[in-house]
Amino acid sequence: MTQVKKPLLFIYLLCLVFYAPRIYSQESKPxxxxxxxxxxxxxxxxxxxxxxxxxxxxxxxxxxxxxxxxxxxxxxxxxxxxxxxxxxxxxxxxxxxxxxxxxxxxxxxxxxxxxxxxxxxxxxxxxxxxxxxxxxxxxxxxxxxxxxxxxxxxxxxxxxxxxxxxxxxxxxxxxxxxxxxxxxxxxxQVSYGEKIGDWPTGKENPELLTTMYSHGHDQTITNGISRIGYMTxxxxxxxxxxxxxxxxxxxxxxxxxxxxxxxxxxxxxxxxxxxxxxxxxxxxxxxxxxxxxxxxxxxxxxxxxxxxxxxxxxxxxxxxxxxxxxxxxxxxxxxxxxxxxxxxxxxxxxxxxxxxxxxxxxxxxxxxxxxxxxxxxxxxxxxxxxxxxxxxxxxxxxxxxxxxxxxxxxxxxxxxxxxxxxSGRQGLVQEAIQNVLTYVSEEGFKYIPPGKGPDMVPWGPKIETGFSEKPQLYRLDQGEYENLAEKMPEKVAQLAAELDAIIFKK
Structure with missing residues (x-):
């Protein structure tokens, strides 16, 4: 019995040596x-x-x-x-x-x-x-x-x-x-400039649309829907x-x-x-x-x-x-x-x-x-x-x-x-349209730098841009409705500096 067990034990140990790393690898890599x-x-x-x-x-x-x-x-x-x-x-x-x-x-x-x-x-x-x-x-x-x-x-x-x-x-x-x-x-053939080919467009052939466009999206029609761009x-x-x-x-x-x-x-x-x-x-x-x-x-x-x-x-x-x-x-x-x-x-x-x-x-x-x-x-x-x-x-x-x-x-x-x-990040940067960058801090403040721009997204979605010519500071646990920038100028300066440090990071 002993002579039979030793070879089996030896084979078992070899399996552990050669296959255990693979098993561990699979288990540790979901x-x-x-x-x-x-x-x-x-x-x-x-x-x-x-x-x-x-x-x-x-x-x-x-x-x-x-x-x-x-x-x-x-x-x-x-x-x-x-x-x-x-x-x-x-x-x-x-x-x-x-x-x-x-x-x-x-x-x-x-x-x-x-x-x-x-x-x-x-x-x-x-x-x-x-x-x-x-x-x-x-x-x-x-x-x-x-x-x-x-x-x-x-x-x-x-x-x-x-x-x-x-x-x-x-x-x-x-x-x-x-x-x-x-x-x-x-x-x-594809073009994002001039119309190519003879495929109908939403602007020229609205009677062919199964889904009507509201703004933009009036170029080549495929599957009853006009899109951005031209193709044939x-x-x-x-x-x-x-x-x-x-x-x-x-x-x-x-x-x-x-x-x-x-x-x-x-x-x-x-x-x-x-x-x-x-x-x-x-x-x-x-x-x-x-x-x-x-x-x-x-x-x-x-x-x-x-x-x-x-x-x-x-x-x-x-x-x-x-x-x-x-x-x-x-x-x-x-x-x-x-x-x-x-x-x-x-x-x-x-x-x-x-x-x-x-x-x-x-x-x-x-x-x-x-x-x-x-x-x-x-x-x-x-x-x-x-x-x-x-x-x-x-x-x-x-x-x-x-x-x-x-x-x-x-x-x-x-x-x-x-x-x-x-624990998580100390701060992060968000990017809005028109390359506007904002900063969120670990302590729950949001800073939006001053800049020019429309109050509403200009092409029609009925969404506020968040743009203002004045700096904006909000406590996120209170929502973005009371601008605290004038009350907390030191915090504005701190977050503006932290945003700049990320922007100019090398």
Whole structure:
């Protein structure tokens, strides 16, 4: 018996030596899904007081850790997404504002990103959904050929993209480096200047529209909707807006299936709430708040589909899910969909002043929750946190070295994300339209520098800009209604100096 046991024991020890590191590695590297929604406010979630039912998103909040003072870096989408991926505030260089649909890649090939941090740690990585960070070289994307640089040059193994936004042409999907379902005999042509081709436009042919524009958005019509920009060709590649959400979910499943033994990072970038708000037929009329309410229900189902997938695959207890938004909510943003008229008692900002585009809190203070193994259930933290910190935080979790000169604004707050810390940032910068920068301090003050600009967002969304020729100082626990600048000049001077120190940081 002894002679039999010794070989077995020896084999067992060998297994421990060779396989234990791998087992430990898999256990210490959870799968990570970042659900990055578009134009979603605090009050759009029923758990946070919203009137539209969102049971699946509510589950994340009920069983996860909510950061109640988390911020996107900007009140618009492109700069928020740039900062989230690079760890650098977008305003540090020109040309990182809201990108046109034919913009060149804003993140240069080979640059360190959140995705490359995961890739360096042995993860399979993918982005599925809205990109809006430009594609291609100096001349922009070659829609009829190989489209690069793009996500695959900055740390993603796979990409399935809405190249910009649904209200910008071309209205086609890009998979990795190619337009999906493109017929080479029907090449795509795109212009953001003069009209090209003979495709009808909303301005010239409003009788062809199934969704009417309210301001802008009156150029080439696809799927009954006029967009920003002109295009012709690529007919077989055009998407149907009603199917976008389902397609993004199914593409996410395909990626996670192929990840197999590897841990995976999925940047799931939804589009539902961004205009044009065209829900799938099964959601149309499901809310009492018109198309905007319907697409929130659609978003919630997409979140539920991801949760169901993880449960079916026995991956839920191995997966960390982060859920947030790129900026605050907006109502009339270019189409007549009665979002403002049907808002009733639904407070999309959750009581915050302003909204998308604004220097007020409603522009950048966004829902943020972490859900997964080891995360405190149903708890919240009120320490300030910025999405720009995700790169340094996950580099810390995964013991991956990163270049702080590239991710110059990213701080490691992984302990806050995991519920192990009672501290956050000392301060952060927010970017509104017209490159207005504001500062939020750890002690709960908000400083908005003086500057010229309109009181309201000028193109029609009925949102306050927060601009004033006088300095503004607010206590955030009292809302942004009493300007304390004249009463507290020393605090104004202190926060102005702290803002300048970040702006001129080397």
């Amino acid at each position: 799968n990570v899904i970042l659900i990055y929604t578009d134009d979603l406010g605090f009050g759009d979630i029923s758990f946070c007081g919203g009137k539209i039912p969102t049971p699946n998103i509510d589950r994340l909040f009920k069983d996860g850790l909510s950061l109640t003072n988390a911020y996107s870096t900007a009140a618009t989408c492109t700069p928020s997404r740039y900062s989230l991926l690079t760890g650098e505030y977008a305003w540090r260089a020109k040309g990182r504002g809201v990108a046109p649909g034919n913009a060149s890649a804003l993140i240069s090939a080979g640059r360190q990103t959140l995705a490359s941090v995961f890739q360096k740690a042995g993860y399979k990585t993918a982005v599925v959904g809205k990109w809006h960070l430009g594609l291609g070289g100096k001349e922009g994307p070659d829609w009829n050929g190989e489209i690069k640089p793009g996500p695959l040059e900055i740390g993603f193994d796979h990409a399935f993209l809405i190249p910009a936004t649904g209200d910008r042409i071309p209205t086609v999907f890009v998979k990795d480096r190619r337009v999906v379902n493109l017929d080479p005999k029907d090449p795509i 060709g690529g007919t077989s590649a055009l998407w149907r807006d009603e199917d976008i959400s389902d397609r993004l979910v199914s593409e996410s499943f395909l990626f996670m299936d192929k990840a197999e033994e590897n841990p995976f990072f999925l940047y799931f970038s939804t589009h539902d709430i961004h205009v044009p708000r065209i829900a799938h037929e099964r959601f149309q009329g499901k809310s009492d708040f018109g198309p905007r309410g319907d697409v929130i229900i659609q978003l919630d189902e997409a979140v539920g589909a991801l949760l169901d997938y993880l449960e079916r695959k026995d991956l839920l207890d191995q997966t960390l899910i982060l859920f947030s938004s790129d900026n605050g909510p907006v109502w009339d943003d270019g189409y007549v969909d009665q979002a403002f008229e049907l808002i009733a008692d639904h407070d999309a900002t959750g009581g915050l002043r302003g909204g998308k585009y604004s220097a007020f809190e409603g522009g950048t203070r966004v829902p943020f929750v972490v859900f997964g193994p080891g995360i405190p259930k149903g708890e919240s933290r009120n320490h300030i946190f910025s999405q720009v910190d995700l790169l340094a935080s996950f580099a810390g979790l995964l013991s991956v070295e990163f270049d702080p000169n590239s991710a110059v604004d990213s701080e490691n707050h992984i302990d806050l994300l995991l519920g192990k810390s009672q």
